[in-house]
Amino acid sequence: MEFLRPVTWAEALAVKAELPEAAPIQGGTDMMVELNFDVRRPVALLDLNRVAELGRWSAEEDGRLRVGAGVTYTRVIAELGEELPGLAQAARTVGSPQIRNRGTVGGNLGAASPAGDSHPPLLAADAVVEVESAARGVRMIPAAEFYLGVKRSALEADELIRAFWTRPADGPQYFSKVGVRNAMVIAVCSFAIALHPAERRVGTGIGSAAPTPRRALAAEEFLAAELDWEAVLDGDDLLDGDAAPGGEAALAPALLRRFGELAAQAASPIDDVRGTADYRRHAIGVMARRTLTWAWNDLRSGTPDRRAD
Numbered sequence: 001m002e003f004l005r006p007v008t009w010a011e012a013l014a015v016k017a018e019l020p021e022a023a024p025i026q027g028g029t030d031m032m033v034e035l036n037f038d039v040r041r042p043v044a045l046l047d048l049n050r051v052a053e054l055g056r057w058s059a060e061e062d063g064r065l066r067v068g069a070g071v072t073y074t075r076v077i078a079e080l081g082e083e084l085p086g087l088a089q090a091a092r093t094v095g096s097p098q099i100r101n102r103g104t105v106g107g108n109l110g111a112a113s114p115a116g117d118s119h120p121p122l123l124a125a126d127a128v129v130e131v132e133s134a135a136r137g138v139r140m141i142p143a144a145e146f147y148l149g150v151k152r153s154a155l156e157a158d159e160l161i162r163a164f165w166t167r168p169a170d171g172p173q174y175f176s177k178v179g180v181r182n183a184m185v186i187a188v189c190s191f192a193i194a195l196h197p198a199e200r201r202v203g204t205g206i207g208s209a210a211p212t213p214r215r216a217l218a219a220e221e222f223l224a225a226e227l228d229w230e231a232v233l234d235g236d237d238l239l240d241g242d243a244a245p246g247g248e249a250a251l252a253p254a255l256l257r258r259f260g261e262l263a264a265q266a267a268s269p270i271d272d273v274r275g276t277a278d279y280r281r282h283a284i285g286v287m288a289r290r291t292l293t294w295a296w297n298d299l300r301s302g303t304p305d306r307r308a309d
């Protein structure tokens with residue numbers, strides 16, 4: 001097996017164009033497992049670790065963040081926890097410190113597993129994946145269009161993932177994951193929510209409960225229309241952080257229940273060794289209600305921040 005080590009992005013694209021069967025490797029936390037268990041035997045490995053720009057992130061002129069495909073989970077937590085709290089929460093649940101030190105969001109996207117933990121928060125935050133080929137240049141693919149099937153993505157054989165783009169959180173974001181234990185575990189299922197109060201909009205992401213990560217669109221629309229945004233955003237007492245749960249803008253039990261139902265209906269899970277389809281559907285509903293409650297209470301009380309103002 002050849003081991004190819006480009007130093008620049010242009011070189012990496014040229015290699016991928018010439019040898020589309022070459023398998024990219026970043027942290028190797030998925031790839032090495034597949035090699036060790038003989039699940040894959042690519043003709044060549046395309047090591048991206050020398051391409052320095054993949055390990056960088058930046059705030060762009062349009063206000064969005066551009067995060068290189070080689071930025072590790074550890075760095076997402078340490079450097080982007082404030083800007084991308086949903087993704088950072090998901091990153092904290094990935095594997096162990098060793099896996100988080102090597103594993104990257106780019107690699108999670110490359111693997112495109114329905115159970116990948118970065119996908120739900122990327123979906124909820126309307127992230128866009130930047131991919132590129134030597135032949136056709138850059139393509140910007142919304143996360144919602146990136147996942148095509150179980151471990152299948154919109155990435156073409158001659159393309160590489162360069163970065164993902166997303167706005168810094170403009171409201172509360174939460175991620176929740178059910179596993180068979182608390183650490184080093186593949187999600188039985190997961191759920192992410194992002195509230196965008198300034199736009200009166202809601203984003204969601206469901207993980208490990210369908211052939212691909214996916215949004216719960218009907219649940220998002222229902223919530224955007226039903227939440228009492230004005231009460232939360234206009235009340236001076238709320239802006240001062242004095243709101244007490246149970247006040248005017250508290251979530252109605254019927255609203256919470258309906259949101260949970262719609263989120264669960266958006267899933268199409270299977271029975272497997274990690275859990276049954278029924279359990280997954282149930283758990284998605286519970287996590288949807290829970291994450292919404294956390295997010296809404298943050299908004300009502302003005303914590304942890306109020307970027308929408």
Ligand SMILES: Cc1cc2nc3c(=O)[nH]c(=O)nc-3n(C[C@H](O)[C@H](O)[C@H](O)COP(=O)(O)OP(=O)(O)OC[C@H]3O[C@@H](n4cnc5c(N)ncnc54)[C@H](O)[C@@H]3O)c2cc1C
Pocket residue numbers: 023024025026027028029030031032033048069093094095096099102103104105106107108109110111115116117118155159160161162184185186187
């Ligand atoms: C013990 C253990 C625990 C784990 N726990 C979790 C967990 O809790 N949650 C979770 O989501 N995952 C988990 N994983 C899986 C893995 O850590 C993640 O999927 C991680 O994000 C992979 O990133 P990486 O940089 O190591 O990818 P790599 O292994 O280097 O690559 C993964 C895939 O992406 C492709 N790829 C990499 N970079 C690019 C690129 N720039 N362009 C195109 N394709 C690319 C590779 O060809 C490969 O197919 C675990 C793995 C292990 C071994």
